[in-house]
Amino acid sequence: MLLDGCSELLLYATHRLQAATSAVEHSNFDTMSDRVDDLKTWSSAVIALKTTCLDDLLEKPGKVNSTEFPIKINQNSRRLLNAEVDKDGYPAWFSQERIAVLLAFKKTHLTPNVVVAKDGSGKFETIIEAISAYPKNNEGRFIIYVKAGTVVGDGFIASSMGFENVTGLEGEQVVAFHSKLEFSALYNYRMQGYQDTLYYHTCHQFYKNCEISDTVDFIFGEGRALIQDSHIILREPNPNQKNTISADGRSNDNMHTGLVIQRSEHLSEAEVLP
Numbered sequence: 001m002l003l004d005g006c007s008e009l010l011l012y013a014t015h016r017l018q019a020a021t022s023a024v025e026h027s028n029f030d031t032m033s034d035r036v037d038d039l040k041t042w043s044s045a046v047i048a049l050k051t052t053c054l055d056d057l058l059e060k061p062g063k064v065n066s067t068e069f070p071i072k073i074n075q076n077s078r079r080l081l082n083a084e085v086d087k088d089g090y091p092a093w094f095s096q097e098r099i100a101v102l103l104a105f106k107k108t109h110l111t112p113n114v115v116v117a118k119d120g121s122g123k124f125e126t127i128i129e130a131i132s133a134y135p136k137n138n139e140g141r142f143i144i145y146v147k148a149g150t151v152v153g154d155g156f157i158a159s160s161m162g163f164e165n166v167t168g169l170e171g172e173q174v175v176a177f178h179s180k181l182e183f184s185a186l187y188n189y190r191m192q193g194y195q196d197t198l199y200y201h202t203c204h205q206f207y208k209n210c211e212i213s214d215t216v217d218f219i220f221g222e223g224r225a226l227i228q229d230s231h232i233i234l235r236e237p238n239p240n241q242k243n244t245i246s247a248d249g250r251s252n253d254n255m256h257t258g259l260v261i262q263r264s265e266h267l268s269e270a271e272v273l274p
Contacts, residue, residue, distance in 0.1 A: 006053040012180060013049040016042040016202075019182075037093075040256035041224055042182075045202035048222035049180070051251045052201070085262070091226055093183060093204050097140070101157050102187055102208070112145035154182040154203075158189070165193035169215070169238055175199045180223070186210060193218060194235070200225035200259070213269070217247035222257050230264040236271035243272065 020042045023035045086092050090099055115122030116130045122145070124130045130144045146161075163176040176193040180201035189210040191197050197214040198207075200221035207226070212219060213233035219225075234243045245266070250257050 005056055009049045009053045012202075013046045016045045016049075016182075037256070041203060044222065044250075044252075044255040044257050045180070045182075047252055047255055048202045048249070048257070051222070051249075085226070089228065089262075091204065091206050094185065094206060098155075098157060098183075098185060101143075102159075102185065112143045114143075115145045155184065156181060157185045157187070159187040160189075162190040163192070164190075165197065167194065169194050179205060181205075196220060215243060216241050217244050219245055219259065219261075220247040220249055221259075222249045222251070222255065224257055225259050227259070227261045228263055230261075232261065232264055232266045234266070234268040234272050236269065243268075 020039050023038060024032070027035055088099075114124060114130050114133060116124045116127055118125055124133065127144070127146065134142050146158075165174045165176040167174050173196045174193070176191045176197045177189075178199040178201060180203065182203040184204075185206040185208070187208050187210075189207065191210065191212045193214045195214060195216045195218060197218040198212055198220070200219070200223040202221070202223045205223050205225045206228070207230060208228045210227065210230040211233065212227075212230060213235055215235045215237035219227070219232075232245060234245075237243055246259055246261075248257070248259060
């Protein structure tokens with residue numbers, strides 16, 4: 001089982017290396033500087049995926065949290081914010097097409113190409129069927145409206161869904177939402193757990209107008225994540241724990257990664273207040 005997980009991670013790592021190789025091959029001296037950010041991010045993703053594989057094989061037991069280790073400030077996050085956000089507040093890698101889709105979500109004017117629903121009320125009952133129906137010569141974004149299920153794939157944009165880890169305080173560390181996809185964006189999402197809620201594993205990720213609630217280290221990873229205009233809510237932890245919001249997982253100081261939380265509110269449930 002562990003080897004299967006590592007095999008999947010290494011396939012993702014290979015994909016990132018192939019993307020980097022292709023970017024170099026299709027760039028010239030004048031355009032190479034435009035791809036430096038992507039190349040650094042993809043290289044960092046390979047390191048993160050390798051590290052995750054090794055950690056899984058070692059099977060480190062028990063719950064751990066960032067309060068058990070010396071604090072190390074990630075100075076790269078401020079540089080990420082300065083370099084990545086445009087004048088309108090969107091990540092620089094977030095194209096005008098993606099911005100238009102996000103704005104359409106907000107105005108509820110977005111018309112899907114297909115609908116997926118397990119109850120049979122849509123055109124398809126599974127995500128795989130909907131993806132298989134993607135027209136080969138389609139130009140522009142193909143929008144899949146999911147009533148129930150999970151969306152996967154680089155460059156995906158999703159809105160108005162919720163994920164919850166229901167194991168409770170005494171349960172195992174279980175991730176509510178995990179993404180290692182490139183150029184992904186989530187709008188109006190709700191993620192709730194008791195540790196390890198949002199795992200921004202690798203690559204560029206954008207979260208806007210979301211609600212994220214948990215107890216310890218609940219926003220963590222080795223990607224480049226921007227959380228914007230969201231609510232970060234602290235829940236009551238175990239007696240031997242302290243509330244900590246983020247836990248950057250970079251294993252190498254040269255990795256091109258970091259987390260920025262911008263224009264967001266930090267709130268607490270009633271049980272946490274003194």
